[in-house]
Amino acid sequence: MSTLLTHIAISDGTIKRSSLEVLSYLRQQADTHGHDAEAVIIDAAASDFVEQVRQYGASKIYTVEDPVFKNHINTPLLKALALVMDKADPYLFAFASTEGTKDILGALAANQDAAVLSDVSAFELTGDGIKATRPVMAAKILSENEARGDKILISVRSGSYEANPKGADGEVVNIDFSIDENEIQATLREIIGASGDKVDLSEAETIVAAGRGTRDEEGQRLVTELASVLNASIGASRALTEAGILDPSLQIGQTGKVVSPRLYIAVGISGAIQHVAGMASSKVIVAINKDPEAPIFDIADYGIVGDLYKVLPPFIEELKNIKR
Amino acid sequence: MKFYICIKQVPDINAPVQIKNGDLIRDTDRTVLNAYDASAVEEALVLTEKNEGEEDGEVEVVLVGPDNASETIRKALAMGADKATHIRTDGNTDYDSSVYAKILASFFKDKEYDVISCGKQSQDTDAGLTGSMLAEYLDLPYATNAVGLQMEGNQLIVTRQGDAGREVIALPGPCLVTCSNDMNEPRIPSLKGIMQSKRKPVETIGLETLEMEEADLQTQTTVTGYREKPEREAGQKFEGDPEELAHKVAKLLDEEANVI
Numbered sequence: 353m354s355t356l357l358t359h360i361a362i363s364d365g366t367i368k369r370s371s372l373e374v375l376s377y378l379r380q381q382a383d384t385h386g387h388d389a390e391a392v393i394i395d396a397a398a399s400d401f402v403e404q405v406r407q408y409g410a411s412k413i414y415t416v417e418d419p420v421f422k423n424h425i426n427t428p429l430l431k432a433l434a435l436v437m438d439k440a441d442p443y444l445f446a447f448a449s450t451e452g453t454k455d456i457l458g459a460l461a462a463n464q465d466a467a468v469l470s471d472v473s474a475f476e477l478t479g480d481g482i483k484a485t486r487p488v489m490a491a492k493i494l495s496e497n498e499a500r501g502d503k504i505l506i507s508v509r510s511g512s513y514e515a516n517p518k519g520a521d522g523e524v525v526n527i528d529f530s531i532d533e534n535e536i537q538a539t540l541r542e543i544i545g546a547s548g549d550k551v552d553l554s555e556a557e558t559i560v561a562a563g564r565g566t567r568d569e570e571g572q573r574l575v576t577e578l579a580s581v582l583n584a585s586i587g588a589s590r591a592l593t594e595a596g597i598l599d600p601s602l603q604i605g606q607t608g609k610v611v612s613p614r615l616y617i618a619v620g621i622s623g624a625i626q627h628v629a630g631m632a633s634s635k636v637i638v639a640i641n642k643d644p645e646a647p648i649f650d651i652a653d654y655g656i657v658g659d660l661y662k663v664l665p666p667f668i669e670e671l672k673n674i675k676r
Numbered sequence: 677m678k679f680y681i682c683i684k685q686v687p688d689i690n691a692p693v694q695i696k697n698g699d700l701i702r703d704t705d706r707t708v709l710n711a712y713d714a715s716a717v718e719e720a721l722v723l724t725e726k727n728e729g730e731e732d733g734e735v736e737v738v739l740v741g742p743d744n745a746s747e748t749i750r751k752a753l754a755m756g757a758d759k760a761t762h763i764r765t766d767g768n769t770d771y772d773s774s775v776y777a778k779i780l781a782s783f784f785k786d787k788e789y790d791v792i793s794c795g796k797q798s799q800d801t802d803a804g805l806t807g808s809m810l811a812e813y814l815d816l817p818y819a820t821n822a823v824g825l826q827m828e829g830n831q832l833i834v835t836r837q838g839d840a841g842r843e844v845i846a847l848p849g850p851c852l853v854t855c856s857n858d859m860n861e862p863r864i865p866s867l868k869g870i871m872q873s874k875r876k877p878v879e880t881i882g883l884e885t886l887e888m889e890e891a892d893l894q895t896q897t898t899v900t901g902y903r904e905k906p907e908r909e910a911g912q913k914f915e916g917d918p919e920e921l922a923h924k925v926a927k928l929l930d931e932e933a934n935v936i
C-alpha cells in the first residue's frame with residue numbers, strides 16, 4: 353500500500369479544477385491498485401478548502417497554513433513541499449500543470465532526488481514506477497515515457513481527466529510550518545495585471561481567441577462582443593500579446609497556456625504550430641480567416657473563409673437569436 | 677557583471693518528422709539554438725551593454741552536447757556572447773533534464789558569476805525542468821518564466837509571468853533565472869558578428885573532466901517510444917457570402933456540434 357499524493361493548487365481564492373481532475377484520477381487508481389489517495393493544501397487559508405477537497409475522496413488531507421502562502425513565492429513553497437514529502441512519503445506526487453507548479457517542480461525533484469515528468473497528458477502506475485504520455489515537438493507528436501523509483505513527481509495538463517466528486521471523510525493532518533525572513537531570499541515586490549475574478553483560460557469551457565487579424569479597435573470590439581454573447585473567455589495569439597493589445601496572460605500556445613475548451617473560435621489566427629500546440633485538444637474548433645490556405649483550417653471542425661469584419665456581425669446576431 | 681547562459685541545441689520543430697516503429701525519424705537533421713535560450717542570450721547582451729563603463733560585463737555561454745552542437749555555440753557567439761564552453765557528450769546520449777542539470781551543476785561548482793540564465797523550456801520536449809533543478813543543486817535563489825529583467829545594484833529584478841499576473845521579484849546575486857521568449861526579439865547575427873564569432877574563444881571539455889559520479893549520468897526517466905497524435909481531421913470549410921456563412925455555421929454549432 354503506497355501513497356498517491358495530489359497537490360491542490362489554489363489561485364485567487366479558488367481551487368484549480370485541474371487539481372481536482374488529478375485527485376479524481378488518482379483516487380480511481382488508488383482504488384484499483386490498493387493504494388491511498390491523499391491530498392495536500394498549502395495556502396494562507398488552507399483549512400477553508402478542506403471541505404471541498406474532501407468531496408473528491410482524498411483519504412487524508414494535509415494542510416500547511418501560513419500567511420507567506422498568500423502569493424506564490426518559490427522558497428517557502430519548496431520548504432513546505434519537502435516537509436509534506438517527509439511526512440506523507442508518497443510514491444507518486446502529482447501536480448496540476450500551472451505556472452506555479454512549473455516554477456518549483458524541477459527544484460523539488462532535485463531536492464528530493466525524485467524522478468520527474470512534467471506536463472503529462474496521461475499516465476498509469478506500473479509495478480516499479482509510472483508510464484506517461486507527453487506531447488512533444490510542439491505537441492505534434494506523443495512520446496511514451498517511463499519514470500522509475502520509489503519517489504516520482506509529475507505534473508498533469510489540465511483537461512486530461514474528469515473531476516468527479518466522491519464523498520469520503522478524509523482525516524485532516526495539519527503540518528506545522530514556519531519560515532524565517534532571511535530564508536526567503538527572493539522578495540515579491542508586486543503583482544501586475546492580476547486576473548481577478550476572470551475565469552482561468554486553462555479551465556474555460558468556451559474560448560474566443562483573437563489573432564493579428566483583429567488587431568484594430570473594431571476587430572477587438574467584435575471579439576469582445578462575440579465572447580460576451582457566448583459567455584466565453586478571451587484568448588490571444590502571440591501576435592496580439594506581443595503588440596501589447598491583449599494581456600500576456602491570455603496567450604495560448606507553446607509559450608502561453610494550454611487550453612482544452614468545448615468550443616474554441618479562432619478569429620484572424622493563422623494557426624502557427626506554436627499556437628496550435630496550446631489549443632489542438634479543444635473539442636470543437638471554429639476558424640474564421642480570410643486566407644483559404646491558412647493552416648488553422650487543417651484542424652478546424654468548422655472553417656469560415658471570409659473577412660472577419662463582414663462575418664462576425666451577422667454571426668454574433670445569429671448566435672444572439674439562438675441564445676434567446 | 678558576469679552572465680552565464682546555458683544554451684541547448686534542439687531539433688527544429690518545424691522540420692518534418694515521421695514515426696517508424698516507435699522511433700522518431702527526422703527528414704532533415706536540422707537543429708537550432710533553443711528559441712528560449714536565444715532570448716536569454718539577447719537579454720544578457722542588453723543588460724551588459726547597459727552596464728558598460730561601470731564595470732566589465734561579460735556573457736559566456738555553456739552548452740552540453742555532441743560535437744555538431746558547435747554550430748549552435750557559434751550562433752550565440754555571433755549574436756554577441758564573448759566566449760563559450762562546450763561540454764562534449766558522446767554522439768547519441770539521451771539524457772533527461774535531471775542529468776543535464778547535474779552536469780551543469782558540476783561545471784558551475786567552482787565558477788564565479790552574478791547571473792546564470794537558462795531558457796524556460798526546451799522547444800522540442802517542453803520539459804521546463806533543468807533551470808530550477810540547477811538552481812537547487814547550486815543553492816541559488818531563482819525565478820522561472822521571466823518576461824523582463826533589470827539590474828538594480830547587485831539585485832536582479834525579474835518580472836515573471838505567473839498564474840495570477842506578472843510577479844515582480846527581486847533576487848539577490850548570484851542567482852538563476854529562466855527566460856521566456858516573450859521577453860524580447862533575439863537579434864539576428866550580423867555579418868560582422870558572424871566573422872567575429874570565429875575568433876572568439878571556445879573551450880571544449882569532456883564530461884570526464886567534471887569528475888561526476890557514474891550514478892549522476894543515469895537517467896531516472898526514459899522515452900520508450902513515439903507515436904503520432906491522433907490526427908485531427910479538417911472538418912467542413914465554407915466559402916461564399918459572409919452573411920450566409922455566418923448563419924450556416926452558427927446553426928451547425930447549435931444543432932450539430934451542440935456547443936452553443
Ligand SMILES: Cc1cc2nc3c(=O)[nH]c(=O)nc-3n(C[C@H](O)[C@H](O)[C@H](O)COP(=O)(O)OP(=O)(O)OC[C@H]3O[C@@H](n4cnc5c(N)ncnc54)[C@H](O)[C@@H]3O)c2cc1C
Nearest residue numbers: 563564565589590591605606607608620622626627642660
Ligand atoms: C518559441 C516560440 C514560441 C511561440 N509561442 C507562441 C504561443 O504560445 N502562442 C502563439 O500564438 N504564438 C506563439 N509563437 C508565435 C507563432 O509562431 C506565430 O507567430 C503567432 O502565433 C502568429 O499569430 P497570428 O496567427 O495571430 O498572426 P499571423 O500569423 O500574422 O496570422 C494572422 C491571420 O489573420 C488573418 N487575417 C488578417 N486579416 C483578416 C481579416 N480581416 N479577416 C479574417 N482573417 C484575417 C490572416 O489571413 C492570417 O492568417 C511562438 C513562436 C516561437 C518561435
Ligand SMILES: Nc1ncnc2c1ncn2[C@@H]1O[C@H](COP(=O)(O)O)[C@@H](O)[C@H]1O
Nearest residue numbers: 682683740773794795797798804805806
Ligand atoms: N544540454 C544542455 N546544455 C546547456 N543548457 C541546457 C541543456 N539542456 C537544458 N539546458 C538549459 O535548460 C533549459 C531547458 O530545460 P528543459 O526544458 O528541462 O530541457 C534550456 O533552455 C537551457 O537553458
